[in-house]
Amino acid sequence: MKAVAGAPTSVAEDYVKVVYGHTEWQPAPITTSGIAVRLGLAASSVTEMVKKLAAAGLLTHVPYGAVELTDRGRELALRMVRRHRLIETWLVEQHGYGWDEVHDEAEVLEHTVSDRLLDSIDEQLGRPVRDPHGDPIPDAAGALHRPDAVLLGEAPDGHVGAVVRISDRDPDLLRYLEAEGIGLDTTISVLGRRPFGGALAVRAAEAELDLGEEVASSVWIAR
Known part of the structure; x- marks a missing residue:
């Protein structure tokens, strides 16, 4: 999967991943207040960042309404989801972590692991299609299968x-x-x-x- 042009910051990566994750298993869209709860931030700060990400072409936002991903935002979100879930799987299968211990570690590592190392981890794990919690792992092209x-x-x-x-x-x-x-x-x-x-x-x-x-x-x- 190609990275989105413009070297997005870790903050942008976190935002698009939250928006994607909110609607992955249910249809209701997320709002700025929902993002604030998920990220533990003030609603006013989230509103300002959503405006910046909308201007950057990653999100669309209706005032007091839904926050949604653009095509570019979805591409970046899938890239980060792939990183997060592969790292969680790697920590459980190769390093003895419990499935209840990997989320916070993956939140840090997903922003720093190189694409080369991530591809090596993917190959070492046998190209897994789900993480330890059952969330689907996108492949390198961004394709994934979510079970019915x-x-x-x-x-x-x-x-x-x-x-x-x-x-x-x-x-x-x-x-x-x-x-x-x-x-x-x-x-x-x-x-x-x-x-x-x-x-x-x-x-x-x-x-x-x-x-x-x-x-x-x-x-x-x-x-």
Whole structure:
């Protein structure tokens, strides 16, 4: 994948990656306030940076509305997503990191690793198509395959599917799922909601579990 001309800064790279990641698994667009939450920044600072990135041709922005990627912005976002996810996979498979430990490390390394080293890592790993959390890894041309999946909390009663993706936003949640024997490719059967808006009952890893909303909204299973 070719880099976007103009040597984008690490700040620009972070912004386009957040915009891309927000809509990768669901359709609702992100706003400047959503970006601010994801990056831990003041809303006013984010608004100013979004205006600059829009002027640079990386984003489009409707005042008080959606922030979206241009074609150039999407190209840069996919480049950074590829870097981030390959590095996460490399840390887990080659350096003994847990899947709950790699996000912050990858956030730093993705801006500094050379394309040559990244291609070497990709080859060493056997050209993986997903990272430790199930997120698809774009190839060098920017192509990727996202599996047909449904959010666990939205799956109908009786649905059975293998886990294809788990949000990596909360390391504690990843550790909880690992302790319960739930990971990528684990088969989950949806039993239904407990009465009066209760937990979601599922069968996974040969055990029946009651999962709270935070878990149900962080796990995707095959349709």
